[in-house]
Amino acid sequence: MHKITLLIHCADQPNIIASVTSFMASNDGNIVYIDQHVDREQNIFFMRLACEFSSGIFSLDKFKELFKSTLVEKYKLKWRMYSAERKPKMALFVSKYDHCLYDILGRYNSGELFLEIPFILSNHLDLKPIADSFNIPFYHVPVTKATKREAEQKQLELLEKHAIDFIVLARYMQIVSKTLIDKYPNKIINIHHSFLPAFVGAKPYHSAYKRGVKIIGSTSHYITEELDAGPIIEQDIAHVSHTYSIKDLIAKGRDLEKIVLSNAIKLHANRKVMVYNNKTIIFS
Amino acid sequence: MHKITLLIHCADQPNIIASVTSFMASNDGNIVYIDQHVDREQNIFFMRLACEFSSGIFSLDKFKELFKSTLVEKYKLKWRMYSAERKPKMALFVSKYDHCLYDILGRYNSGELFLEIPFILSNHLDLKPIADSFNIPFYHVPVTKATKREAEQKQLELLEKHAIDFIVLARYMQIVSKTLIDKYPNKIINIHHSFLPAFVGAKPYHSAYKRGVKIIGSTSHYITEELDAGPIIEQDIAHVSHTYSIKDLIAKGRDLEKIVLSNAIKLHANRKVMVYNNKTIIFS
Amino acid sequence: MHKITLLIHCADQPNIIASVTSFMASNDGNIVYIDQHVDREQNIFFMRLACEFSSGIFSLDKFKELFKSTLVEKYKLKWRMYSAERKPKMALFVSKYDHCLYDILGRYNSGELFLEIPFILSNHLDLKPIADSFNIPFYHVPVTKATKREAEQKQLELLEKHAIDFIVLARYMQIVSKTLIDKYPNKIINIHHSFLPAFVGAKPYHSAYKRGVKIIGSTSHYITEELDAGPIIEQDIAHVSHTYSIKDLIAKGRDLEKIVLSNAIKLHANRKVMVYNNKTIIFS
Amino acid sequence: MHKITLLIHCADQPNIIASVTSFMASNDGNIVYIDQHVDREQNIFFMRLACEFSSGIFSLDKFKELFKSTLVEKYKLKWRMYSAERKPKMALFVSKYDHCLYDILGRYNSGELFLEIPFILSNHLDLKPIADSFNIPFYHVPVTKATKREAEQKQLELLEKHAIDFIVLARYMQIVSKTLIDKYPNKIINIHHSFLPAFVGAKPYHSAYKRGVKIIGSTSHYITEELDAGPIIEQDIAHVSHTYSIKDLIAKGRDLEKIVLSNAIKLHANRKVMVYNNKTIIFS
Incomplete structure (x- = not known):
């Protein structure tokens, strides 16, 4: 069959x-x-x-x-x-935050995700022990202003070598280059820690705190050239109040980020997402 | 076309x-x-x-x-x-509570509902002024232990005369007879003021208060012979806390009841619901 | 006592x-x-x-x-x-949309709201029958470019004459003048049909559709001089998908608007809201 | 200070x-x-x-x-x-499921939880590697019909030796003895994989599937002698549809269980929960 x-x-x-x-x-x-x-x-x-x-x-x-x-x-x-039997191959790009990584690997281990993870890549060494404990190859590719081009070259080599189908930025915290985006169009999934289009850019929880919102959100989207403006795959929110400090918002937000990103990964891996004119159609 | x-x-x-x-x-x-x-x-x-x-x-x-x-x-x-052009005809059965009635008629007036309402029926006269203000015929069919069979007969006549396709019990508060259920199988929509199957039966908010739940719910389902056990069409919930009195739970619940019932009506009227083995398949 | x-x-x-x-x-x-x-x-x-x-x-x-x-x-x-026994007096400003008005008056009638409504004011006559059916005085104060100042004067007179404590713009659709805002600071409650600060300004559902969001929201806030930037009292959201047309988003949004605005009204009327530095503290 | x-x-x-x-x-x-x-x-x-x-x-x-x-x-x-400076000591009882364990330990590592975890205890060895990777002592206390009393004795010794303040059953899957409950009244937190009081007992997702609910839930509560009837600390839900198989419900439920249990732990550890007459008062 x-x-x-x-x-x-x-x-x-x-x-x-x-x-x-x-x-x-x-x-x-x-x-x-x-x-x-x-x-x-x-x-x-x-x-x-x-x-x-x-x-x-x-x-x-x-x-x-x-x-x-x-x-x-x-x-x-x-x-x-x-x-339909062929599992897509996903590369995981991380930095120093571990909550999304733990969440993804926990699901991966339990058989919840229809995909393979040939490697995890990071610009820092902090999360290597986690990759090790799950027996997944870990590549350390530092990114500095001077080594940016070189790092990108290294990334492209690894992606090609492992025949990667799509990339997940699990709080990778680095701007991805146009070269990479062009090579993986609608195949690089990011998690943004706000309810887009509110609070585009860095430090969205600080902006949310300042504005006094009663709800915070999280958005998973495909990376495009324009910052935080790519097609939205999944969003979710949590209710907050005036008692939440910025630190509390960040902690609450981590719960959202984990689940929203994992849901987006599942939708993509199961080939349930189409993109047209910067919007997604999701056959769920 | x-x-x-x-x-x-x-x-x-x-x-x-x-x-x-x-x-x-x-x-x-x-x-x-x-x-x-x-x-x-x-x-x-x-x-x-x-x-x-x-x-x-x-x-x-x-x-x-x-x-x-x-x-x-x-x-x-x-x-x-x-x-697909023919609007289904819906009979509205009400009693003394007006919140669901206002909600349905407000949507009906705004053109949100793909249906016709040939009449509203009640065992009390309290809500007649609302029916009047929306120019919808209102029938007063009192139900007492003695007149139960007679009332049922009157109901059946009205339903037949107006070629009713489905019935909505908008907090009707009366047990519907087996005769009516058999004549309108999976065509009588009820709103139950709890998250079924928790708190079946009367006074669910009192039971919820007693159990100290942190969430209350509302369930719209098709009426079957077994009380509150028919196929579920729609459910929603709201978060509550220890500060909610029974009265507060009831007030909060009204918001749920309105929206859950109206959503169920829309799904049914748009022929998006199928029933099999006491469960619904909803093509939304 | x-x-x-x-x-x-x-x-x-x-x-x-x-x-x-x-x-x-x-x-x-x-x-x-x-x-x-x-x-x-x-x-x-x-x-x-x-x-x-x-x-x-x-x-x-x-x-x-x-x-x-x-x-x-x-x-x-x-x-x-x-x-604590004295009910605050609320003036309702409306335009042509009736869903928030029905929702507020339904709650008012059922005794859910701790307030009095001395009058409803509108720049159009469309909703007068609703005011009439609830036996609440209705004032028609048309607003055109030419009569703007005159209309404002009329509004101020009515507010003063009825000793109004706070004003609710239930989809009033008109920019409120600085004079009114200064006279009723943090006492004019608006309902904005988006999850602020996303989609400030007119036609937020059109913008939400264009951006392809998976969640729409509604925000109730106090009016300040800067458009849609006043202290947020209450927010809520609903999940949507690519199958929602703009019309569908608007219909779904109406449910949010009703409940978010009514919740904000309750919090304000029960004196549970404080404002400091453009943010609210809500003692709920 | x-x-x-x-x-x-x-x-x-x-x-x-x-x-x-x-x-x-x-x-x-x-x-x-x-x-x-x-x-x-x-x-x-x-x-x-x-x-x-x-x-x-x-x-x-x-x-x-x-x-x-x-x-x-x-x-x-x-x-x-x-x-307020003294962190409470929490014992973690687990069995074979790892999702709640990963979630708790991830938060523990990130400093999100105000508590200490002197040890993890399980009736199986499956999760020992996870305990090891987080450097937390792991005790294997098998429970069979024959060794039940002995196991309980071992548990009590460990709890006493480590001066444990409260116990968390992170999908422990064993009935806890009356002796333990009496010694730790309102200090044993369980996660039940349904929206209590619906679907008490084993296999709640199977029951939810059978009933055709449109929402599944999760409940964290203190253990009392009556099964699944203790004071509720926290509940949350997720929307599901007819397309969910039992396996899908279980997977979706895991997300709920993790977050609901972690929230309950936080509330308890921060001494925000009081219990009276089998209900909780939560000062959040």
Whole structure:
């Protein structure tokens, strides 16, 4: 049994659903999941579909070719097709904060995450013992003003060598270079410690304290060139009060960051996220 | 342009999605929405689908016939098909509490609800002025131990006369008879003022106070013969503390009841709810 | 039995709590509620206290004099003292949206709100029937560019004539003048339809849609000269998804607006809110 | 500078607040925190107070004596007085699940928890490596039907030897004996994986799945003899849908369990919880 996941988007047009489902059926595929969305403002059609093929001689490459020649050109589809059994490979970039790292590795260990973690990378050595205790390779790539380009080169090498599918910045605290972003478009997930678009930039809890908000938030998004402005994957909030000091807000925020980032990772790893025009469509 | 909504469920089996979508396409239908769910424990397939037909001579009755002869028997489908333009007719049963009534009528007035309200029925006269101010017919059907059967008869007549599709008990405070339940299966929506299955029965806020819970809830469900045990449509909660008196819990609960009931009404009126084995599948 | 509510703030200093509680005791007052907060950043002490006096000859005016001469000067207190039995008078300013108005009047009718509503004022006539159905005087004060000053004068007269304590803008949709703000500092409550400080200004749901947020919010705050920048009293949020159109966001937002505004009104009417340096301290 | 935390409750009576605050002031104490609650149903007064003493010769024991002879007998107070600097000692009982353990130890390491963890105890060896990696002594005390009494004896010895103040059952999965409960009344914190009182007992997620709830919860409470019926400290919930399998509910529940238990630990460790008649008063 082979199972594939297909994600497509295109201009909205008649018969697109029926055409794709018929194609699957006529190739002995049994559709086991289908969900779709139409963005009425922009007239764009989105679909996620999972399909099983019982044939023992199913070849993903050949099926991709067939799909391409039969439907892609006709409907001008943008598409991605995955073997549903193949776990994506995630690189973890961290710095000195450990709460998101512990949360991710705890879930990873318990089998909650459908992914592999070939390595953890950090500009500091502080979290190496945690990586060690989970038996995950740890690379120390310091970043200084002088070594920035060199560090980036080292990162790219590691990502390529390990055939990384997507990157998670688990409070990495460094601006990621345009080169990296261009090479991994909508594949670098960040956790921002505020309810975006409120409190863009550094020290959002300080700003939240100053403004006297009654709710703090956390936002996971794909990294784009513009700071904290990439497509939002997941957000959550917690209620706070005047009794919270900045330190209290930061502590409360850590709980949000952990869960919001892990949820975003799960959605991405399970290929449930599509991006169009800086917004996400999430088939959950 | 005609638009239909189709809800089906059946034993899970190969090609069911492709068969239905092909059927629509081969009858000049353009599928504009599709969502499905498989209950893996019980091996049941559920689907909701919306389809547009541009043909000026489309007849819902004929199409239903065709669907039945082509697919229903083959796949042993349980199914419902609606003209998506036809608003369902909702009867509102109330007693003396007005908060849910105001909330529903406010939304109704603002055009938020896709339904018609042919009448409001109550065993008391207290809320008649509200019905009047919204220009909705109000029937006073008192219920006493002696007149119970007679009242039920009157209710059934009104429901039939107005071709009511579903009934909402907006804090109606009376046990609904088996006759009514049997005639409107999964079509009588109740709001229970607790987080079911905690605090079944009367006075749930008193029980919540006594147990010292830190969260109160509200549950909207379809009425079945067993008290407060019908399929759950919607639930929500609010955080409370030791400072809440029973009166405070009741006041806080009113906010929950309003929103939970209105959400359940919207889901039902938009034909987004399916029921199987006392549980709901909600295509939202 | 007389009951007073006292709110004070001052520079944080030793013995302030004991001094105030001793003062009450030595004047035959029995403290039935006390709560306090220290802002450690600004070194400011805040306290809310309720006290009962059984003496039949208790005079609030005389007691205020005594409090002033005994404690206010010594500790350089900023203070407010209320008869806890006296309901504050609230003026309701509305425009064309009715959801907040219905919500407030429904609660008012049910006895949930500790306040009086001497009148409702609007720049349009649309909501007059609602005011009428609740038997509350309705004043139509149109606002155009030409009549702006005249309208403001009319508003001030009405507020004075009815001895209004605070004003609620229940989606009033007009910029309130500096004159009014200066006359009612931290006494004009607004509901903003976003999670401030995200999406300041007009059309926040359009901005939220464009940014692709996964959560929308609502904020109730006191009006200050700077737009949407006044002290925040209450906030709440709702989860949304890519399937929400702008219209859907607006509908979902209405539920938030109603509850957030009503909660803010309750906190203010029960004298549970203090303001310092553009932030609120809420003794709930 | 010495700082104490005082918790008292007694029959509600006039002047109790003023008496306590005066007592503190007359002993050169500066009250830095005060909060109180009156249970109007049962007529019980509760207070939490923090007070600083600058005198270099302050003795907690002597002050306790003085407090006792001056106020305790007069007002028939139930009371506890702590040196606010002394961290309570917490024993962690675990079994095979690691998510709560990781969460607690992560917070412990980051300095978020005001407590010491002298040891971790388990009936299995599975989690020993985690205890080791955090450098916390781990005791393996297997529990079988035959060794039950012996195991309990071993537990009591360890608790006594390490002068444990309170016990946390972080998914310990064993019924705790009456002997232990009697020795640590309202000092054994459990995490139950449902929104109590719904789904008491084992396998609550299976029951939640069967009932088709739209919300799952988690409850932290003190252990009493009656199963899952002790005073509730903290609860939280998450929204779920028909798409959640039992496995999904369990995974989602883990997030709740972690945060709810950690919050309960924080409240207890900071002496913010009082218990009366099987309910908690929480001064947060």
